[in-house]
Amino acid sequence: MTFMPDFKNAIDPAKLDKLAEVAVKVGLRLQKGQDLVMTAPVNALPLARLITKHAYMAGAGLVTTFFSDEEMALARFAFASDDSFDKAAGWLYEGMAKAYSDNAARLAISGDNPMLLSEQDPTKVARANKAMSLAYKPALEKIAGFDINWNIVSYPNPSWAKQMFPDLPEEEAVKTLADAIFAASRVDVADPVAAWTGHNAELAKRSAWLNDHRFSALQYSGPGTDLTLGLADGHEWFGGESTAKNGITCNPNIPTEEVFTTPHAMRVEGTVSSTKPLSHQGTLIDNIQVRFEGGRIVEAKASKGEAVLNKVLDTDEGARRLGEVALVPHSSPISQSGLLFYNTLFDENAASHIALGQCYSKCFLDGASLSKEQIAAQGGNSSLIHIDWMIGSDKIDIDGIKPDGSRVPVMRGGEWA
Amino acid sequence: MTFMPDFKNAIDPAKLDKLAEVAVKVGLRLQKGQDLVMTAPVNALPLARLITKHAYMAGAGLVTTFFSDEEMALARFAFASDDSFDKAAGWLYEGMAKAYSDNAARLAISGDNPMLLSEQDPTKVARANKAMSLAYKPALEKIAGFDINWNIVSYPNPSWAKQMFPDLPEEEAVKTLADAIFAASRVDVADPVAAWTGHNAELAKRSAWLNDHRFSALQYSGPGTDLTLGLADGHEWFGGESTAKNGITCNPNIPTEEVFTTPHAMRVEGTVSSTKPLSHQGTLIDNIQVRFEGGRIVEAKASKGEAVLNKVLDTDEGARRLGEVALVPHSSPISQSGLLFYNTLFDENAASHIALGQCYSKCFLDGASLSKEQIAAQGGNSSLIHIDWMIGSDKIDIDGIKPDGSRVPVMRGGEWA
Ligand SMILES: [Zn+2]
Ligand SMILES: [Zn+2]
Ligand SMILES: [Zn+2]
Ligand SMILES: [Zn+2]
Known part of the structure; x- marks a missing residue:
């Protein structure tokens, strides 16, 4: 016993x-x-x-x-x-x-x-x-x-x-x-509640900046990565505290470092490489590299766990398309710890990431009032899975691309530009 | 912490x-x-x-x-x-x-x-x-x-x-x-399941003997006790395992030593003294002595906790009348341990006891089909409380009294006669 x-x-x-x-x-x-x-x-x-x-x-x-x-x-x-x-x-x-x-x-x-x-x-x-x-x-x-x-x-x-x-x-x-x-979880400071107020303000500022720019796509470049990731029509960025339908503003995840929104399921082109191993139901999948055409993963490799990765991609049609894109600076405390937690709550906050599968209906302007069909028409993906994996590091640059083709630096060397 | x-x-x-x-x-x-x-x-x-x-x-x-x-x-x-x-x-x-x-x-x-x-x-x-x-x-x-x-x-x-x-x-x-x-709980033997089979058979034998005799009352005598306790009309004795309405025969209480039935709420006369302290919601009530007239407690004394006892008796009309009578031999293992557990599951199995308050509808012939009114008409008591207290010891004799007034020894010196 x-x-x-x-x-x-x-x-x-x-x-x-x-x-x-x-x-x-x-x-x-x-x-x-x-x-x-x-x-x-x-x-x-x-x-x-x-x-x-x-x-x-x-x-x-x-x-x-x-x-x-x-x-x-x-x-x-x-x-x-x-x-x-x-x-x-x-x-x-x-x-x-x-x-x-x-x-x-x-x-x-x-x-x-x-x-x-x-x-x-x-x-x-x-x-x-x-x-x-x-x-x-x-x-x-x-x-x-x-x-x-x-x-x-x-x-x-x-x-x-x-x-x-x-x-x-x-x-x-x-x-x-x-x-x-x-x-x-930012409780190793004298006043954790105040620290969270500051952190929430920072995440709100980043989300507001991204929402103001209304980028139509993000362009990622770095080692093994050259990706144009279209954002869903009417997408909205979120981060930190958020208001539930009962009117109470809360922080669902502790910790949280990400600002995130919905990519366009049909508008992702190019190649992206993982920067940290992905722990999926007891299997480690490492050094993932995938190629997108028309939003769909048409080629997937991994140095470890490739068979499991391909089985995941075969779950349903939406499993080969993206449902989330999230930005996390390389200087975030979880990233700096260098630890793999085998727990999405932590690992997804260690680096910028994307997720295969289901999108969040909330990540649209007026998302609560949209039907499933409207969400799909605006580029929101649907799937039985939602699997986050890390593509950020201190070697990644990200540009925002506006509908007119002009570019704005978003991240440089893994930090907010 | x-x-x-x-x-x-x-x-x-x-x-x-x-x-x-x-x-x-x-x-x-x-x-x-x-x-x-x-x-x-x-x-x-x-x-x-x-x-x-x-x-x-x-x-x-x-x-x-x-x-x-x-x-x-x-x-x-x-x-x-x-x-x-x-x-x-x-x-x-x-x-x-x-x-x-x-x-x-x-x-x-x-x-x-x-x-x-x-x-x-x-x-x-x-x-x-x-x-x-x-x-x-x-x-x-x-x-x-x-x-x-x-x-x-x-x-x-x-x-x-x-x-x-x-x-x-x-x-x-x-x-x-x-x-x-x-x-x-009889698990300190080589084969506890077999020990329980034997124990259940013993309790079933005692219940059957009491049910066969159809006593109309029990007569208690001992130090400070001279009590005639009428049994409810159509009462039935139970003990040990019992069959639930889903058809499964189980032992609701482990441990259990008692054979018990329903007294007649109107037919208890005389005086009875407690033989062990009663722990009631954090108060010890000791050396209780009560006098019944027509089934009702008309006088209650205790060397300790008398005020709490009288408050309990004032809960409602049924709190002054009996809802259960149970026979436990003085040689039962819990009695022999000499411990007060402050836990009814144990303490009520240490000695013969009676309970103030609510009766068990099950303790009647064909009890499951009786209405509340029928149960009351047969002598079953009702109350918000059900409080067991011990009146058995090695100095107590109990006779069964048949409807014709004849007597059969039930217990002598606290043991089955
Ligand atoms: Zn995320
Ligand atoms: Zn996610
Ligand atoms: Zn009992
Ligand atoms: Zn009881």
Whole structure:
């Protein structure tokens, strides 16, 4: 029997408390009287307790927390009968959807081992994921549709830390990951809430500048990259805090460094190379190079994981086209850490990136009122997948191209121009 | 920041595994394909994990576990705004009710500190309990109505252990409580499942004997006790395993030592004295002596907690009348341990007892088909409370009185006659 080790020497209690405060005040901007639904790995109990405290201090109505446990998840794969893998707790997710309809906020603590199920039967994993996705849909739609304020923060779970730092003793691995999370989440400063106000202002300034220029395309050049990436008609750039349909302005992701919008699914031409490895469902895909014609990937190579990459591209028609383009300066704290987190929440904020697959309907002018058909007509891609991969580095220059063909420098050597 | 200590030296892993096995195979008798909804204090994670394993080994469909945390509960009382205390997660309990309607089984791990909220504002505690009771009602009705198989087992939570053994170091307190739970739950033998089969047969034999005799009353005599306790018309004795409406025969309580039925709310006469202290919401009530006239308590004394006792009796009209009578031999393992657990699941199995308040509709011949009015007409009591207190010891004799006035010895010196 293993039990939870005590990592209080590895995880600075004062910084963990600040992370909880930032999650409640900046991430959720929880309102007086608002209920909160939280999910967390059971190992993240210390952070969940602190978030509960800060939520009640902020005037929360009721905080309801659901803990998951990696050992229980593995017990299912080890011992359950075959029928189990098509089941999901629909009654629970319907209940959560009801809570969100009643304006409960949503907080997820991430930190599970990204490789947890990598050695399990992939068919069973896929079936369990599918059953879960279907059951979760009513609740996820409220979150993805931004009906309510929500937030994800991370906790340095030992299983995740060991995945990132396999050669370190467990406690040192946890300490290293904890410090990386605190730095990326901007809680290692005297006044983290003020730091976030400044950071949000910076991201808003960048988004506004890009929106003012109304570029029709971005031109990327650098080693192995010569890409013209058309932007969707009526695209809108976003970054940092954002206002949910319930009127509350929150920071859904902590950390966040990106400004992002929707590319045009039919107007991407040329070649682009990845600048960091992509961790996809337990496989590392490295040194990706793809060629686009008419928005479609017509050739894809990788030094590692090429077969998996090509399987991903074959998921559906939209998997070969882009759904997101995001700009992140090379000087961002996550990029400077040089770490691969195996966790999109961090890794997509380490460098400028693009995503294969589904676009965000929000990233259009007046996006909330557009039909699926209108979004597609304006160049918004659709797919079952959304996979971010990094194409930014200190060697990449980006120009904005205006409809009249004139050019404006956007990034030089990976930094805002 | 405190975190969970590792008690694996205090809690025998092999016995804990047997407790999990007994909970699944004997307590729930979980069926192939049946889902399970489990609740547990987060400190009971090791037992929850083992129960999950045994549930999947028994063919469970899906196991869904909800963890509660004492520190989070206290954070609410310490920091929440006043409005919070009228709130409860109705959407969650409605979901659970739906799961039970779909035949999910229910397992509760008990083990919370019985005194957790004893220093909090009693008005807030009462408001939170009331909101919770109202919200929980749809789910509780399925459990109390025995629609599905359910079970409670216990885990030696440190906060509970320290309440029981304030003078022992924490690890020793946990070890002592763990061993007491294992003994009472009959898992400290080579084949616990077989031990439970034997124990259930013994309780069934006692119930059948009592049912065959169709006593109209029981006569108690001993120090400070001279009581004639009328039994309800058409009462039926139960003990040990029992069949839920979904057809599954389970053991709702682990441990269980009692055979019990419904007294007649109008036909109790004489005086009875408690033989063990009663722990009621943080107050100890000791040396209770009450006098009944026409089924009603007309005089109540206690050497300690008399004011609280009288407040309890004033809850409603039914609080002064009896809803349960239960027989437990003085030689039962829990009685022999000599421990006060501050937990009804254990303490009511330490001695013959009676309960003030609500009766069990099940404890009648054909009870499931009786209306509330019929139950009342047959002598079944109703009240908002149900409080068990101990009146058995090795000095108590009990006779059964037949309708013709003839007497049959039931217990002599606290043992089956
Ligand atoms: Zn992105
Ligand atoms: Zn993305
Ligand atoms: Zn009882
Ligand atoms: Zn009782």
